[in-house]
Amino acid sequence: xxxxxxxxxxxxxxxxxxxxxxxxxxxxxxxxxxxxxxxxxxxxxxxxxxxxxxxxxxxxxxxxxxxxxxxxxxxxxxxxxxxxxxxxxxxxxxxxxxxxxxxxxxxxxxxxxxxxxxxxxxxxxxxxxxxxxxxxxxxxxxxxxxxxxxxxxxxxxxxxxxxxxxxxxxxxxxxxxxxxxxxxxxxxxxxxxxxxxxxxxxxxxxxxxxxxxxxxxxxxxxxxxxxxxxxxxxxxxxxxxxxxxxxxxxxxxxxxxxxxxxxxxxxxxxxxxxxxxxxxxxxxxxxxxxxxxxx
Amino acid sequence: xxxxxxxxxxxxxxxxxxxxxxxxxxxxxxxxxxxxxxxxxxxxxxxxxxxxxxxxxxxxxxxxxxxxxxxxxxxxxxxxxxxxxxxxxxxxxxxxxxxxxxxxxxxxxxxxxxxxxxxxxxxxxxxxxxxxxxxxxxxxxxxxxxxxxxxxxxxxxxxxxxxxxxxxxxxxxxxxxxxxxxxxxxxxxxxxxxxxxxxxxxxxxxxxxxxxxxxxxxxxxxxxxxxxxxxxxxxxxxxxxxxxxxxxxxxxxxxxxxxxxxxxxxxxxxxxxxxxxxxxxxxxxxxxxxxxxxxxxxxxxxxxxxxxxxxxxxxxxxxxxxxxxxxxxxxxxxx
Numbered sequence: 192x193x194x195x196x197x198x199x200x201x202x203x204x205x206x207x208x209x210x211x212x213x214x215x216x217x218x219x220x221x222x223x224x225x226x227x228x229x230x231x232x233x234x235x236x237x238x239x240x241x242x243x244x245x246x247x248x249x250x251x252x253x254x255x256x257x258x259x260x261x262x263x264x265x266x267x268x269x270x271x272x273x274x275x276x277x278x279x280x281x282x283x284x285x286x287x288x289x290x291x292x293x294x295x296x297x298x299x300x301x302x303x304x305x306x307x308x309x310x311x312x313x314x315x316x317x318x319x320x321x322x323x324x325x326x327x328x329x330x331x332x333x334x335x336x337x338x339x340x341x342x343x344x345x346x347x348x349x350x351x352x353x354x355x356x357x358x359x360x361x362x363x364x365x366x367x368x369x370x371x372x373x374x375x376x377x378x379x380x381x382x383x384x385x386x387x388x389x390x391x392x393x394x395x396x397x398x399x400x401x402x403x404x405x406x407x408x409x410x411x412x413x414x415x416x417x418x419x420x421x422x423x424x425x426x427x428x429x430x431x432x433x434x435x436x437x438x439x440x441x442x443x444x445x446x447x448x449x450x451x452x453x454x455x456x457x458x459x460x461x462x463x464x465x466x467x468x469x470x471x472x473x474x475x476x477x478x479x480x481x482x483x484x485x486x
Numbered sequence: 487x488x489x490x491x492x493x494x495x496x497x498x499x500x501x502x503x504x505x506x507x508x509x510x511x512x513x514x515x516x517x518x519x520x521x522x523x524x525x526x527x528x529x530x531x532x533x534x535x536x537x538x539x540x541x542x543x544x545x546x547x548x549x550x551x552x553x554x555x556x557x558x559x560x561x562x563x564x565x566x567x568x569x570x571x572x573x574x575x576x577x578x579x580x581x582x583x584x585x586x587x588x589x590x591x592x593x594x595x596x597x598x599x600x601x602x603x604x605x606x607x608x609x610x611x612x613x614x615x616x617x618x619x620x621x622x623x624x625x626x627x628x629x630x631x632x633x634x635x636x637x638x639x640x641x642x643x644x645x646x647x648x649x650x651x652x653x654x655x656x657x658x659x660x661x662x663x664x665x666x667x668x669x670x671x672x673x674x675x676x677x678x679x680x681x682x683x684x685x686x687x688x689x690x691x692x693x694x695x696x697x698x699x700x701x702x703x704x705x706x707x708x709x710x711x712x713x714x715x716x717x718x719x720x721x722x723x724x725x726x727x728x729x730x731x732x733x734x735x736x737x738x739x740x741x742x743x744x745x746x747x748x749x750x751x752x753x754x755x756x757x758x759x760x761x762x763x764x765x766x767x768x769x770x771x772x773x774x775x776x777x778x779x780x781x782x783x784x785x786x787x788x789x790x791x792x793x794x795x796x797x798x799x800x801x802x803x804x805x806x807x808x809x810x811x812x813x814x815x816x817x818x819x820x821x
Contacts, residue, residue: 244663245662245663245819262665265663265664265665266665268663270660270663272656272659272660272663274656275657275659275660276655276656277657278497278498278652278657279501279505280501280504281497281500281501285497285500288493289493289497290493290664291493292490292493292494293490293493293494293661293665294664294665332660
């Protein structure tokens with residue numbers, strides 16, 4: 192395994208009323224896509240902003256290539272914040288050129304425009320872009336210094352499904368260039384598609400960490416049965432089943448699919464809306480925290 | 487460093503030049519003000535003789551001349567200041583009634599000729615001292631004030647609100663994630679605003695000069711130096727106000743708190759002479775007052791570098807204080 196590009200050591204961030212990050216430690220090897228997952232308020236954006244050097248930690252430290260964050264990190268990091276406004280009255284090309292001028296090394300403006308498929312928008316006022324186009328521009332700005340590490344903080348929040356899928360394709364093309372990516376998201380599909388390794392956060396702590404497939408194998412040797420809540424009578428709760436309640440459905444994890452189905456039929460549970468599927472990251476989060484991942 | 491500074495400088499200039507509304511407002515408002523004031527105040531003066539008196543003047547029995555009607559007698563303690571006013575035709579005649587009567591008259595002033603006749607009728611043996619000098623029109627006196635006030639608004643609000651907007655929108659936070667330093671960012675803002683202010687002020691100076699015509703006795707280079715010093719000082723003051731805060735109401739209130747006294751008491755519209763002493767003292771704390779005093783000295787009296795050195799030094803010193811405080815208190819993001 193290669194040496195870590197980024198190391199987070201015992202990170203703590205306290206505010207007067209709350210502890211947003213509570214002793215978080217992990218490391219990110221070079222060339223992987225590392226996902227920080229968690230619901231809103233879990234502490235993932237705070238953790239990432241400390242990693243980006245934007246927020247000072249209350250305690251702990253972040254090291255880049257074995258050194259505290261410094262000038263080299265700022266030159267080699269690309270960042271896409273959850274929300275960013277740009278200067279008014281500038282075209283797409285001028286916005287990219289502005290940020291290109293802030294770095295010593297990087298890609299040509301035209302190359303970044305090509306990578307992010309912004310050729311037809313290059314002369315357009317940046318304020319007049321759609322949500323998906325705006326995110327592509329912000330990604331272009333994050334790539335302008337040809338970064339060794341790219342931070343993407345909830346990059347597809349608020350995008351329509353098509354724009355989201357287009358953005359994922361762009362991120363996959365960046366992954367193919369062996370860039371290290373730190374991705375925060377609460378979209379499980381996004382994490383499963385893009386991330387090589389994930390850390391799940393809840394209440395400022397990491398509750399699980401590792402490659403998604405391994406984490407699922409570790410926590411779920413079972414299959415998962417899903418029933419609408421209204422189809423699951425209270426009397427069936429007396430059955431010796433492993434249940435996970437969520438807002439709209441009841442989930443049952445089991446090693447013995449046939450035995451479970453027989454028990455449900457015997458309890459007169461209607462099975463016409465039953466779904467049987469393998470567990471995913473959302474199930475993992477429910478398993479670990481007892482909460483739904485999405486707010 | 488220069489490359490980063492120029493990138494931000496260039497982008498800010500583009501933003502300003504493409505914001506047509508702000509650009510037009512910045513240029514057109516002072517032109518309208520000067521034309522309006524010139525129209526209102528540029529006509530013939532009131533038919534009242536104004537005579538400065540050195541020595542006793544209250545008792546009309548002290549001298550028969552003091553009993554003349556249609557003449558306003560103004561007590562003046564300082565002869566140098568009184569002669570300065572006479573040379574600018576702010577007085578029609580100056581008399582010294584302590585001892586044997588002596589008077590000074592501006593030989594370029596028609597009203598001086600008339601009021602001299604009245605004095606000589608009252609005392610034929612009074613000793614005459616001629617003085618020369620063209621009249622200072624109100625428009626000539628007002629013009630530096632208009633330019634200075636335009637500069638003040640553009641510097642304080644232009645820089646203050648721009649930085650505040652950048653912070654509130656998250657643009658500053660995004661810049662903070664690059665190698666750009668606070669010093670580079672602030673320097674780019676100062677240079678951008680300074681360039682725009684000097685350009686606009688230069689256009690106004692030349693344009694209004696060509697349209698209305700005004701008197702400038704001093705060096706244009708010295709005026710340019712003053713414009714740079716004054717603009718830098720007020721830009722730095724604007725940055726100081728906007729360095730930390732994120733509330734538009736608070737920053738707007740603070741900027742108004744600064745600009746209203748300067749608008750009223752820095753001598754833009756009327757001379758501060760006659761104001762209570764403490765008002766004059768407070769007014770001279772304002773950068774705008776220092777700028778206007780020096781600009782009027784250059785434009786009206788032809789003052790040189792040595793004469794305006796105190797004002798230049800004051801502006802330079804306060805610029806450094808404001809910049810140091812602004813850099814120290816600067817915040818990239820909303821706390």
